[in-house]
Amino acid sequence: MVNTEIARRLQINEKLTAEVLTAFIREEVEKAGFQKVVFGLSGGIDSALVAYLAVRALGSERCHAVMMPYTTSNPKSLSDAQAVVDDLGLQALVVPISAPVDAFFAAMDERLGVPATPLRRGNRMARERMSTLFDLSAHFSALVLGTSNKTELLLGYGTQFGDLASALNPIGDLYKSQVRQLSRYLGVPQSILEKPPSADLWQDQTDEKELGFTYEFADEVLYQLVDLRCSVDDLIRQGYDAATLQAIVRRVERNQYKRKPPIIAKLSSRTVGVDFRYLRDWGQ
Template identity: 40%
Template sequence: MAKRFRVTLAQANPVVGDLAGNAALARAAWDEGRAAGADLVALPEMFILGYNPQDLVMKPAVQRAAMAQIEALARDCAEGPALAIGGPCAEDGKLYNAYFICRGGKIVSRQFKHHLPNYTVFDEKRQFDPGPLGGPVAIGEARVGTPVCEDAWFEDVAETLQESGAEILLVPNGSPYYRDKFDRRMNHMVARVIETGLPLIYLNMVGGQDDQVFDGGTFVINPGGELAVQLPVFDERVVHVDFERDEDGGWRALHGEKAVLPPGEEQDYRVCVEALRDYLRKAGFSKVLLGLSGGIDSAMVATIAVDAVGAENVRCVMLPSEFTSQASLDDAREVATRLGVRYDTVPITGPQAAVTEALAPLFEGSAFGLAEENIQSRLRGLLLMAMSNKFGEMLLTTGNKSEVAVGYATIYGDMAGGYNPIKDMYKTRVFETARWRNSTHRAWMKGPGGAAIPPGVIDKPPSAELRPDQKDEDSLPPYEVLDGILYMLVDEDSSVAECVAAGYDRETVKRIEHLLYLSEYKRFQSAPGVRLSKRAFWLDRRYPIVNRWRDPG
């Protein structure tokens, strides 16, 4: 009879800092593995503390508490399969990103992460010490090597494990989403399989943490690069994978589930939904509110919110001024009606008149301008925050990446709030996503099917409506042009000369570059928002607030 080795994989969703809760999730997965006759139950990287813990992991009390939870898990899970779980390990004055194997009531193996990522959202060289290259651990009939996340992106760790007797590679990950990242992961893992001749398990966590979403997508590759198992993205899953020795004495995974991954636009939208849903749950909120202007951005945020937490937990508020058009009033009401949310109207004309009167002696003799426009936005922010305080509903902001990039938003006004679901979505992508959502409905969406966003809202010219007949393109280039320039300047770090070579007007590029740098102070104070790209504003792109550099090109 062929020898078998069963691994239970937990594609699970930890909460940063909830050590007891994360341990309970691990214990539940271990119980499922024990009931299924598993030899090993595996959880992702840094699971006991949650990922990305940032500087929380450097706190000695956190390190001690995390280790105590792992030791308790080892004792509690003594009778049954081995348990593999990630966590911090402080040892001899150093701190490691570690992966622990527990068996028979004890920790029997510690694999320390060797290659520490220090780019985009990662600061692991600041937080951890690099560990030495390690060896595999014997579990049942197999010898398992565990390159931790980034270690599997390089040849040396897997090669060392293979040379020291590993028969199966288990790669625990806390790998956050950006569009098309899955293909990069797969390419790197296939390379490790080809180089070592070993089967490989890529185990990733799911769930949102601040600006990041971990998208799961756990998979198993057999020698030769054959895909044996593919789990869906974003869903929490516990699955059992069987390995069988082949006639040459090596292990091969038996074929199991092979989920089809959704296209990029669907993954982006689901990331927005999952990020908001988890941010609220993990921060202790159940309800949200937002200002609904009748424009595409607030309509998109309202739709994301309804899909995340349900219409009964979303309040939309229209705060009209003297410049708000009847079309915007009608569009906002229609959005609220289609989504089925509570819809309130709070005019700002009275508060605006009071502020105008208070400032009249100081502003006498000056023309209506930016200051008066921003008073309207700041009054809206004040009133929305008052409602947030009164009703315990988190205020969502609605600025897209194009606006966030060039500062086309009012600090302490429409930038006020706790979270921004479209912070990393350019305006042209907002339009595309709205059309996609109107034509698509999935089981994970709590909102209605059909055209949730009225086509008229998508098609009308964008306007802040802070002065008569205002249009965004009065002060900005068309969004197709703006987003093209911003993508080059922000996402690709292109020079002005490279933008001009791509066909953009030099004067326009220079102006957009100036606005981009000038708005850094606003972004520094803005609400967090979900990361969709490799160059999201916050941890991916960190610039000085005071900065006189301008590209002479």
């Protein structure tokens, strides 16, 4: 079902949102003592939007895009990422991750006696990509920008210390439908706007096929559950399928650990993250 009122309320003021997010990037990067950013550019809409925001905030000369294909990656992903690089005049690197990922599993499969599952391989790819970004972060003296949207963060649809890791995330409070809206406004290439969302971890993989529901549906439900604080019973009374609602709620609840920093056992009077807490730019 499509709730037209909720769809209307999910609409954003594109101009204001773009201004807020570009100011966020500029101010947070410079407050932390940096001048540059680095980010993965997958050919998907989320990383493309981050690229357009980063260039608006800092200029193309201060933004480093990294494309990290694997053997099974769709060639269209690389060409779409290149279209963003060309449009924005980005400084870009192509760093294939096939060799390190395959070397790891060649050794690990032999030790464990079983081949790695697609989940393990996908997680390794995501972490290899983020490891590459943080290495280049040190090389370029640049902060790593995250590219996970609010829908993905709530559903836990991402890899801990992989694509969910970053120093700053400018789009983490935008639902997927809002990412699409802002991307159109900022001029993200049409080929990216129209393609099915995919982490591109294996052939024919799409986000919505894995999740079992569309992002449009997830946004509609999550906005009501999270932002409007509606209950599941409220949504059932509106006509939403109870089983699908419960599946979404379970994902949000069981993936809370991915949205939190590591838990530290408290022993002293002042514990990091508990009662020793300061702003991220404290001491700068």
